[in-house]
Amino acid sequence: MDPKTMMAVSETDGGSFWFPTAGTQIAKEVDGLFYFILALSTFFFLLIVGLMLVFVVIYRRRPGYARKFAPDHNSTLEVVWSVIPAILLILIFFQGFTGFLDMRTPPAETYEIKVVAKKWSWAFQYPNGYIEGELHVPVDRAVKLTMTSDDVIHSLYIPSFRIKMDLVPGRYSSMWFQANQVGDFPLLCAEYCGTKHSDMLSRVIVHPSGEFEKWLEQASNLMSTLPPPEAGKLLYNRRGCAQCHSMDATARTGPSFSGTFGTSQPLADGTTVLIDENYIRESILEPMAKVRAGYRPVMPSYKGQLKDLEIDAIIEFIKSLK
Amino acid sequence: MSVLQMETESAAVNERPSAENYLNCSHGFWSWAATRDHKRIAIMYLISVLGAFLLGGIFAILIRMELWTPQRTIMDHDTYNHTFTLHGAVMTFLFIIPSIPAAWGNFVLPVMLGAKDVAFPKMNLASYYLWVGGALFLLAAIVLGGLDTGWTFYTPYSTTTNSSVITASIGVFILGFSSIFTGLNFIVTMHTMRPVWMTWFRMPLFLWSLYATSIIQVLATPVLGITLTLLVAERALGIGIFDPKLGGDPVLFQHFFWFYSHPAVYIMILPAMGIISEIISVFSRKPIFGYRFVAYSSIAIALLGFLVWGHHMFTSGQSRISAIVFSALTFSVSIPSGIKVFNWLATMYRGSIILTTPMCYALSFIFLFTIGGLTGLFLGALATDIHLHDTYFVVAHFHYVMMGGTLVSFIAGLFYWWPKMTGRMYSEFWGRLGCFGVFAAFNLTFFPQFILGARGMPRRYYNYPPEFQLYHQISTVGAFLLGASLFVAAFTLIHSLFRGRKAPANPWGAASLEWQTSSPPPLHNFESDPCAGDPYDLDSQIYDPDLSGYRFRVESERLHSTNDSAI
Ligand SMILES: [Cu+2]
Ligand SMILES: [Cu+2]
Numbered sequence: 001m002d003p004k005t006m007m008a009v010s011e012t013d014g015g016s017f018w019f020p021t022a023g024t025q026i027a028k029e030v031d032g033l034f035y036f037i038l039a040l041s042t043f044f045f046l047l048i049v050g051l052m053l054v055f056v057v058i059y060r061r062r063p064g065y066a067r068k069f070a071p072d073h074n075s076t077l078e079v080v081w082s083v084i085p086a087i088l089l090i091l092i093f094f095q096g097f098t099g100f101l102d103m104r105t106p107p108a109e110t111y112e113i114k115v116v117a118k119k120w121s122w123a124f125q126y127p128n129g130y131i132e133g134e135l136h137v138p139v140d141r142a143v144k145l146t147m148t149s150d151d152v153i154h155s156l157y158i159p160s161f162r163i164k165m166d167l168v169p170g171r172y173s174s175m176w177f178q179a180n181q182v183g184d185f186p187l188l189c190a191e192y193c194g195t196k197h198s199d200m201l202s203r204v205i206v207h208p209s210g211e212f213e214k215w216l217e218q219a220s221n222l223m224s225t226l227p228p229p230e231a232g233k234l235l236y237n238r239r240g241c242a243q244c245h246s247m248d249a250t251a252r253t254g255p256s257f258s259g260t261f262g263t264s265q266p267l268a269d270g271t272t273v274l275i276d277e278n279y280i281r282e283s284i285l286e287p288m289a290k291v292r293a294g295y296r297p298v299m300p301s302y303k304g305q306l307k308d309l310e311i312d313a314i315i316e317f318i319k320s321l322k
Numbered sequence: 323m324s325v326l327q328m329e330t331e332s333a334a335v336n337e338r339p340s341a342e343n344y345l346n347c348s349h350g351f352w353s354w355a356a357t358r359d360h361k362r363i364a365i366m367y368l369i370s371v372l373g374a375f376l377l378g379g380i381f382a383i384l385i386r387m388e389l390w391t392p393q394r395t396i397m398d399h400d401t402y403n404h405t406f407t408l409h410g411a412v413m414t415f416l417f418i419i420p421s422i423p424a425a426w427g428n429f430v431l432p433v434m435l436g437a438k439d440v441a442f443p444k445m446n447l448a449s450y451y452l453w454v455g456g457a458l459f460l461l462a463a464i465v466l467g468g469l470d471t472g473w474t475f476y477t478p479y480s481t482t483t484n485s486s487v488i489t490a491s492i493g494v495f496i497l498g499f500s501s502i503f504t505g506l507n508f509i510v511t512m513h514t515m516r517p518v519w520m521t522w523f524r525m526p527l528f529l530w531s532l533y534a535t536s537i538i539q540v541l542a543t544p545v546l547g548i549t550l551t552l553l554v555a556e557r558a559l560g561i562g563i564f565d566p567k568l569g570g571d572p573v574l575f576q577h578f579f580w581f582y583s584h585p586a587v588y589i590m591i592l593p594a595m596g597i598i599s600e601i602i603s604v605f606s607r608k609p610i611f612g613y614r615f616v617a618y619s620s621i622a623i624a625l626l627g628f629l630v631w632g633h634h635m636f637t638s639g640q641s642r643i644s645a646i647v648f649s650a651l652t653f654s655v656s657i658p659s660g661i662k663v664f665n666w667l668a669t670m671y672r673g674s675i676i677l678t679t680p681m682c683y684a685l686s687f688i689f690l691f692t693i694g695g696l697t698g699l700f701l702g703a704l705a706t707d708i709h710l711h712d713t714y715f716v717v718a719h720f721h722y723v724m725m726g727g728t729l730v731s732f733i734a735g736l737f738y739w740w741p742k743m744t745g746r747m748y749s750e751f752w753g754r755l756g757c758f759g760v761f762a763a764f765n766l767t768f769f770p771q772f773i774l775g776a777r778g779m780p781r782r783y784y785n786y787p788p789e790f791q792l793y794h795q796i797s798t799v800g801a802f803l804l805g806a807s808l809f810v811a812a813f814t815l816i817h818s819l820f821r822g823r824k825a826p827a828n829p830w831g832a833a834s835l836e837w838q839t840s841s842p843p844p845l846h847n848f849e850s851d852p853c854a855g856d857p858y859d860l861d862s863q864i865y866d867p868d869l870s871g872y873r874f875r876v877e878s879e880r881l882h883s884t885n886d887s888a889i
Contacts, residue, residue, distance in 0.1 A: 018776045030705050034776070037703065041696035048663055048692050052685060055670040056677065059606070070672035072609045072858075081664045082657060089653045092703050097646055099705025104642055152479040153572055155637060155712060159778025162709035166638050168573060169478060170566025173639040186787070190637075190712040190780045192472050194479060195399045198783035296484060 023160040023181045023206070026103055030162040033095050040088060103163060106176035110144035111137070117167045118150035118300040119193055120200040121240020130220040131305060133238040135187055135204045137179055138212035144176040150300045155191035158204055164190055179206040195253065196243055223309060232317025235310055244299065247321060254299055255292055258321045266293040280315050343745070343842040358443035359845060363450050364429035365743070370453065371425060374416035379805060381409035386801040389794045392786050402784040403470040404485070410473030411490065415497050416457055418728050419586060422593035423504055423539070424453070426735045427532050429743060431508060433836035433843060434526050436517050436852045441510040449503035452496055459493030472782060477564035477575040481556050488557055491550040498543045501589070505539030508532055519854040523617065526834045526857040527610060530617040531596025534624035538585045542628070546582035549575065573638050580631035588627040590724055592620055594731030595662055598684050601738055602666045604832040605681035606673030609858030612665045619658035626655040636707050645704060652702040659695060663688060678830070679753030683734035686761040690726025694719060697772065715775025718768045726764055733760070733811060740815060741825030745842040748818035756814055759807025767800030826871025831863040
């Protein structure tokens with residue numbers, strides 16, 4: 001392959017050959033340690049493979065070659081080649097350890113955002129209660145995420161910040177970072193969580209100083225300014241419904257929303273249900289109460305995560321789909 | 323004349339071995355299916371685990387094909403998830419864990435000890451049938467709804483998904499017993515059946531490594547059994563051990579699982595290192611450098627290996643203190659593994675090196691295992707692991723260790739003991755060609771994955787950002803070449819069965835006991851008691867053109883030189 005193409009690939013996102021862009025100070029520390037280990041490893045690799053090849057060449061069996069005496073052990077040598085790597089390993093361990101403490105110790109003052117992961121979407125809740133599927137943060141300010149999961153284990157991974165932490169159902173985990181670059185960075189799920197694990201993607205949007213607050217205020221008021229069906233559509237896209245429910249007639253993990261309102265549909269227990277406002281509301285808050293025939297009971301509950309106003313908007317949105 | 327030149331006399335004498343041996347002493351289905359001969363059991367194991375390897379390889383190729391494009395290529399999301407799960411489960415539980423102990427341990431261990439069989443031949447056969455039973459359950463799981471949990475069975479995903487987790491767990495549970503039986507049998511055999519003159523420190527290093535492996539098999543595998551029993555109980559009865567909805571703790575499962583599965587990594591790699599120690603020594607015609615260290619380090623690795631499981635869980639939310647302790651312990655266990663590499667190099671120093679096929683594989687092992695080991699440093703260090711965990715960097719790392727290490731060593735053993743097992747020599751040319759192909763294609767497949775991982779490509783992803791496509795395509799091309807090279811290796815061996823030259827008792831000039839008996843050995847391994855001797859006293863062997871193999875040097879020949887007169 002052409003090394004030039006490869007470099008070109010790696011530079012599209014402003015990263016280097018090994019890494020995507022470093023968006024935090026800690027990311028730079030991590031890269032430093034990576035390159036240090038890389039240098040040591042390259043040295044030892046060349047030493048080992050180099051010696052191996054040299055030995056194969058000069059000690060190869062051939063006519064007229066006589067093997068000379070060589071000891072079958074040598075304590076000094078053995079101690080030396082145990083102790084030197086051991087010292088280097090302690091060095092690596094120590095740097096890894098201090099970097100880790102930096103990563104895991106947030107400063108006293110942080111901006112807190114709550115995170116709830118569920119199959120296969122993210123919900124970021126800002127201090128004023130507003131929830132969105134993308135993570136917006138101010139630049140140069142320490143942000144702490146308090147995270148949990150609604151269903152299985154997920155892992156929040158921001159490659160550009162070099163951080164990752166599992167979200168475990170039934171407990172809170174946390175992580176923090178301080179972005180020092182304005183921009184958009186991918187945010188991914190790194191722990192396998194089922195069918196659409198690889199589509200559980202979002203973004204971190206780092207706002208320039210002063211603009212984050214403006215954004216938050218505008219976004220929080222959007223719901224009340226938009227007509228309900230449109231607000232519902234926004235929620236449908238942003239809050240992960242689109243992963244499982246389509247707007248055309250195709251069935252995904254869940255039934256399509258198109259043209260079902262007002263119809264009667266069979267349930268898994270053999271009865272039928274009329275799809276009306278109450279049923280939709282119940283499906284969102286208590287999805288296991290009535291499960292549609294032919295579908296698995298995998299829909300997560302949105303209790304406490306969608307406000308009444310928002311649920312109404314979603315109902316209007318589903319109604320509007322013919 | 324050397325082994326090198328022998329191959330050029332390609333006179334393929336196509337006659338069946340005349341003397342009675344373990345292969346032709348009895349016939350018929352039951353003479354195999356009900357055999358208690360460790361050599362026949364080894365062959366049945368060998369064929370079975372290679373079958374599993376083929377199956378796992380097919381899954382691997384399907385995965386690589388799907389990843390050719392960033393979106394859908396040949397299958398949908400769910401099929402992909404099933405495929406990588408089955409690839410992992412089949413390769414680990416059916417192939418790599420049993421591979422070297424079950425095939426090579428069974429074949430070689432009693433012969434290396436000068437014994438007739440293992441201590442409990444019936445238990446040995448039972449272990450094989452347990453393997454078959456476990457494999458049937460795993461296959462049943464594939465047919466009955468598949469498996470999509472990843473080979474790691476993490477809860478609560480595994481307790482809530484609707485694939486055949488229970489069937490697969492039962493399969494793995496049974497396979498665990500097969501592994502325990504083998505380990506127990508080997509430990510007892512080594513304690514009770516060594517000839518009097520063979521002290522522990524006169525044992526070949528392969529036996530030391532099997533001993534260390536057996537300890538892990540016996541001590542760690544029950545934990546896997548318990549874990550899977552709890553998992554099944556949780557799924558079937560909802561008892562609430564791991565599922566937080568029922569009051570359980572999902573991270574507990576990870577502790578249990580890795581408490582077995584990290585030591586299992588050493589079940590896979592220790593015997594591989596043992597084989598490499600044998601081969602490097604024989605084909606450098608020098609005793610292994612620092613025998614005692616290599617022997618002790620196997621045991622040290624086996625024991626330390628029990629203390630590092632938490633390094634799989636640095637991002638799981640375990641406390642900072644435990645992360646730090648596990649990181650420190652991880653580095654400590656890497657030292658003995660690293661030093662073994664230096665010992666092998668020192669063994670080659672001033673040796674008389676000949677690049678036979680097994681030696682080529684052994685050198686490939688050193689190359690690949692070194693990369694696998696060094697990249698482990700990035701993952702053992704906490705700060706870098708947080709970024710690299712659950713990315714393709716980890717995928718590449720463990721493939722370098724498991725495949726570049728264990729698989730390559732398994733094949734090295736295959737080519738090394740093949741003449742002993744079948745009584746046939748293969749073509750060195752095709753053997754080496756296959757080795758070169760495996761080596762080159764392996765690097766092509768897995769090296770790009772280090773870059774992918776460091777750049778932030780998570781593992782177990784069906785769709786991926788288009789910027790990664792080039793690396794994925796290189797990897798896929800490598801995978802196809804790797805498959806093709808493995809077929810070259812396979813055909814080299816199969817061809818030898820029909821057209822290969824008859825193997826002498828000792829084609830390589832090795833001094834361990836298995837080379838003192840005919841190839842293939844008689845049913846009870848030795849016609850007469852083998853001579854006592856140091857397994858690494860390679861100067862005791864001299865090439866005899868009449869045998870086109872090696873025999874014991876007589877005293878007068880020994881005086882001439884320490885040089886290898888086979889040149
Ligand atoms: Cu995921
Ligand atoms: Cu491990």
